[in-house]
Amino acid sequence: MATLRDIKRRIVSVQKTQQITRAMRMVAAAKLRRAQERIIALRPYADRMHGTIAEISLRQKGAEHALLIPREKVQKLEVVVVTSDRGLAGAFNSNILKAAELSILQREPKLDAISLSLYGRRGRDFYKSRRAAQMRTATVGIREVEYGHASGLAKELAERYVSGEIDEAVIVFSEFVSAMTQIPSIRQLLPLEQAAVSEDADESPYSVEPDETKLLELLVPKALEIEIYRALLETQAGEHAARMAAMESATRNTEELIESLTLQYNRARQAAITKELVEIVTGAEAL
Amino acid sequence: MAIELTIVTPEGQAFSGTVDSVVLPGSEGNFGVLEAHERFLSPLQIGEVEIQTAAGTQWAAISEGFADVNPQRAVVLVETCELASDIDKARAESAKNRAEASLQSKADSEDSHRLQQAALKRAAVRIQVAARL
Numbered sequence: 001m002a003t004l005r006d007i008k009r010r011i012v013s014v015q016k017t018q019q020i021t022r023a024m025r026m027v028a029a030a031k032l033r034r035a036q037e038r039i040i041a042l043r044p045y046a047d048r049m050h051g052t053i054a055e056i057s058l059r060q061k062g063a064e065h066a067l068l069i070p071r072e073k074v075q076k077l078e079v080v081v082v083t084s085d086r087g088l089a090g091a092f093n094s095n096i097l098k099a100a101e102l103s104i105l106q107r108e109p110k111l112d113a114i115s116l117s118l119y120g121r122r123g124r125d126f127y128k129s130r131r132a133a134q135m136r137t138a139t140v141g142i143r144e145v146e147y148g149h150a151s152g153l154a155k156e157l158a159e160r161y162v163s164g165e166i167d168e169a170v171i172v173f174s175e176f177v178s179a180m181t182q183i184p185s186i187r188q189l190l191p192l193e194q195a196a197v198s199e200d201a202d203e204s205p206y207s208v209e210p211d212e213t214k215l216l217e218l219l220v221p222k223a224l225e226i227e228i229y230r231a232l233l234e235t236q237a238g239e240h241a242a243r244m245a246a247m248e249s250a251t252r253n254t255e256e257l258i259e260s261l262t263l264q265y266n267r268a269r270q271a272a273i274t275k276e277l278v279e280i281v282t283g284a285e286a287l
Numbered sequence: 288m289a290i291e292l293t294i295v296t297p298e299g300q301a302f303s304g305t306v307d308s309v310v311l312p313g314s315e316g317n318f319g320v321l322e323a324h325e326r327f328l329s330p331l332q333i334g335e336v337e338i339q340t341a342a343g344t345q346w347a348a349i350s351e352g353f354a355d356v357n358p359q360r361a362v363v364l365v366e367t368c369e370l371a372s373d374i375d376k377a378r379a380e381s382a383k384n385r386a387e388a389s390l391q392s393k394a395d396s397e398d399s400h401r402l403q404q405a406a407l408k409r410a411a412v413r414i415q416v417a418a419r420l
Contacts, residue, residue, distance in 0.1 A: 041299030047363055048295065052328070052355055147297060147366075208328045210315055218330045218353065229297060 004272065007265040011258060018254035024088070025247035028240045032179065035237035038145075040184065042233060046226045053192075053219050056212055065216040067158055067224065070191045071167040075112040078136075078157065078166040079104060080189065081127075082173040082231055083120035084239035085142050092120040092174065092182065092242035096235075099184035101130075115166070117153065119232065145236045150229035158221055161190045173231040174238040180245070182238035187231070192224055197208040288360050290322050291360035292338065294347070294368050301368035302338070302347065302388050309361060310337040320354075320361050327356040331365060333408045344369040348416040350409055367409075374417040383410035 057068060081100045083093045091247055100123075104114060115136045118124045123139040137156075139149060161164045169190040174182045187193075294302040294310050330353045338345040352365030376378025380399070386407035391414045 038298070044300065045295045045364060046357070048362060050363075052353075056328070112320050207325055210330075215328060215330060215353070218351075227299065275303050 004265065004268050005125045005269060011261045011265065014254050014257050014261065018251055018258070021247045021250040021254060025244055025251060028244040028247060032237060032240035032244055035233065035240055037175075039230070039233045039237055042216060044231060046230055049219065049223050049226055053216070053223055056208070056216060056219070064213075065108065065194050066162050067190060067220050068216075074167040076166045076168075077107060077111050078113050078117060078160070078190075079080070079114060080117045080119065080153065080157075080171040080228070080231075081123045082171065082235045083118070083126075084235065085121040085140060086239075086243075087122065087244040088246060089239055090246035092239060093120075093126075093248075095121060095182075096172060096174050096184045097126050099186065103170075103172070103186055117157075119149070119153070120235075137267040138226065145229075145232040147225075147229055150232055151225045154221060154225040154228050157190060158224060166190070171228065171231050173235045176234040176237040179241045182242055187221035187227075189224065189227060192220060192227070290320065290324070292363070292377045293348070293360070294363040294365065296365055296368050298367075301365075302370065304340065307339045307341065309339065311361075311363065312336070312349070313354070320356055322365075324356050324361070325358070327354075329354050329356075331363070333405065333412055335412055335419075336363070336368075346419040348374065348409070348413045348414045350405075369413065369416075371416050371420050374413050376414065376417050379410050379413040379417065383407060383414065386410060 033169065057064070081096065083096050087093065101216055108114060114134055116127055116131060116134050118127060118138040120142065121140040124135075124140055127135055139153075142149070157166070157169050161169065168188070170186055171189050172184065172186050175185045176182055288306060289305045290309075291301065292302065292304060292306045307360070308319055308321045310317055311329075312332050314330040314332050317334070318329070331349065333350050336347040336349055339346065344391060347368055347370045349365040349369075352368045355364070356363045378409065386403045389403050390407065404412075
């Protein structure tokens with residue numbers, strides 16, 4: 001049976017753990033708020049951008065862009081996997097990686113080559129041991145998602161798509177539905193998918209300066225950047241939300257543990273007192 | 288006599304409101320937008336935006352993007368947009384000096400040379416806009 005002192009020591013140690021999980025929960029909550037605000041701020045920009053591209057490429061005939069044209073036969077696939085840098089966020093990263101791995105395994109037999117671009121330390125560590133030969137780039141040590149991360153990645157992908165090094169690119173990330181739900185999802189990056197245009201919109205064509213092709217040249221790479229940026233932000237928000245939930249349940253667990261340990265402690269204390277009393281009484285009787 | 292002007296950046300909405308007119312730095316030269324402008328799309332370059340409202344004139348510095356105009360509204364999508372009152376003059380000055388110094392060193396590749404030139408232009412525009420106040 002554990003001595004009083006042992007139990008006391010365990011209680012103190014669990015209390016310290018609880019302090020940490022509680023602090024992490026609060027930090028995650030604050031970061032989540034910021035991350036959420038950034039997504040909300042980006043949405044109007046992304047939506048307008050998509051709408052405009054769709055409109056130009058549908059309405060103005062003959063306006064095409066290399067990044068919008070699908071390949072007849074897809075043989076080389078690039079998979080961008082977005083994870084977080086840090087763990088302690090429940091099943092958040094393993095869910096993303098599971099989804100990524102599943103889709104890679106599904107598509108692999110029909111393809112010549114798959115290359116991986118990894119964003120976040122968790123993803124890199126996962127693939128370092130599994131698919132080291134297919135890993136191409138990895139971005140780690142991210143304190144906060146920056147626009148530069150997305151634009152760098154977008155530029156690289158666009159160049160490789162145009163040169164024929166890859167035939168398709170997809171991104172695996174975590175979609176931020178709410179603070180309680182994050183769904184790992186896969187979206188096609190290249191060729192860039194076009195949003196549907198509502199037919200009732202103003203029918204008069206745009207006058208465009210200098211011309212449609214030049215404008216698409218400017219818009220399409222930017223839309224790719226935005227698409228990636230959005231995925232990075234969603235994943236970041238999801239990470240904080242997942243960590244918040246994980247730390248909340250961890251805090252609850254420590255509470256339960258402390259409760260049961262305190263009960264044990266009190267019982268042990270009571271037992272010790274009873275034992276002492278019995279000893280005194282028997283001692284007195286013996287006299 | 289008014290149009291709805293919205294300036295959006297990836298960081299959020301920088302400006303939104305009813306204005307009398309707006310002058311934008313198009314890639315082919317500055318252009319003004321009044322009410323009942325034809326449907327029009329144009330890339331924008333780094334430059335200053337002049338916003339005329341009933342309350343007076345406002346200035347803003349923008350970087351590359353594009354403008355989508357129709358008779359009732361103008362939407363400006365740019366990477367960054369700072370209103371004259373929000374510009375940090377000291378930061379703009381130091382960015383300008385930095386860009387100038389690295390342009391002078393000439394050791395850079397062509398790519399980074401272009402980047403530095405863009406940085407210089409952005410800083411110069413910010414300083415110019417801040418001086419309008």
